[in-house]
Amino acid sequence: MKELKGIPAPDDPEAALAAVVALRRRATQLELAAVIEAVRQGWTWAQIGEALGISAQAAHKKFTPQLREPQGR
Amino acid sequence: MGLLNAVKDLRTVRQLLTKAEAEALRAGEELPGPEHLLLSALELPDGSAVRAFERVGADPSALRKAIESAHHGALAAAGFAEDEGGLEAPVERRPAPGVFRSTPQAQQVFQQAVALSKSTRPSLLRSAHVVAATCTLERGTVVRALTALGVDRARLKAAACAEVGIPG
Numbered sequence: 001m002k003e004l005k006g007i008p009a010p011d012d013p014e015a016a017l018a019a020v021v022a023l024r025r026r027a028t029q030l031e032l033a034a035v036i037e038a039v040r041q042g043w044t045w046a047q048i049g050e051a052l053g054i055s056a057q058a059a060h061k062k063f064t065p066q067l068r069e070p071q072g073r
Numbered sequence: 074m075g076l077l078n079a080v081k082d083l084r085t086v087r088q089l090l091t092k093a094e095a096e097a098l099r100a101g102e103e104l105p106g107p108e109h110l111l112l113s114a115l116e117l118p119d120g121s122a123v124r125a126f127e128r129v130g131a132d133p134s135a136l137r138k139a140i141e142s143a144h145h146g147a148l149a150a151a152g153f154a155e156d157e158g159g160l161e162a163p164v165e166r167r168p169a170p171g172v173f174r175s176t177p178q179a180q181q182v183f184q185q186a187v188a189l190s191k192s193t194r195p196s197l198l199r200s201a202h203v204v205a206a207t208c209t210l211e212r213g214t215v216v217r218a219l220t221a222l223g224v225d226r227a228r229l230k231a232a233a234c235a236e237v238g239i240p241g
Contacts, residue, residue, distance in 0.1 A: 014212070019151035021214060022144040029101035066098075 035063050078195050085198050089113050090173045090183075097175075100140075105175040107182045107207050108140050108215040114203035121236040122200030128232035131224045143217040178213060182206045193237050204233035205241075 031052070038048050049059035090105075092113035097105040114122040115133045126133040148154075175183070185206035190198040208230035210216055219226055231241030 015147065015150050018143070018147035018214075018217060019153065022147040023153065025100070025102055025144060026148075028103055032101065 032063070032066060035059070036067065039063075039067070078197055082190075082197050085117065085119075086187075088117060089198070089200075089203065090175075092116055093175070093179070094173065104179070106179050106214060107176070107210055108136075108213075108218060110175075110179050110182055110203055111207050111215055112136060112140075114200040114207075117200035117203075119199045119201075122204045122233070125201050125204045125229060125233035125236050126224075128235070129224060129228045131222050131229070135222055136218060139218040139221045140214060142221055143214055146221070147217070178210065182210070185209065189237075189239065192239055199237050201233040201236040205230050205237075205239075208233065 035048055035052075038051075044056070045060040046056040048063075049056040052059060054062075089110065090113075093105040093109040096109035096112045097103070100109070102109075111122075115126070115136065123133045182203065183206070186202040187198060189202045189205055190196055193199075193202075207215055208219075208226040210226075216226070219229070234241035
């Protein structure tokens, strides 16, 4: 497999997979924080979905339950 | 199991799972994993999980920081630099409605803890059962966090089993 530039080769699978878990966790945190800010700025679920590459319905379904004050739109 | 014990057991399960879910949300994760079940177990009122940690000389209050350090260390080892704190735990979130969802590993730990509890008298789920079940895992965040705490999982499992009176 061609190595990605800037990404360490996974010659130690245990360390590499632990990094994947930590990166996924960071991505989840960043995603939610960004969606909340987008909602605060008045983005529609269609716009959020488009930015994330998912449908408006999928974005609404995924994030609305996690918001303390769900923004129905 | 008598009715009173059954009710008590249900209350313990609900406390354990609700708190695990809250721990995952607090950490900004989608689903509770074994590390969140373990954090939750350490707060259950029966106290046997805390005593199991203390039996092996580990500080239960250091587990949360050890989990964060495990993630931070994994990123650093792979060459991804970030501040020690990383992103702030983003926002207050609330659990999604509906049935409890967790990672397969957390399900495995929970089911094993329940199975262990059936072998004790009274057959009530106690927090040390969760500790013992967690210690059977061989990989993942909770294993790295316990290692970072200097905990030998076999010894911790034996201590947890001793707390609930089952062979380690």
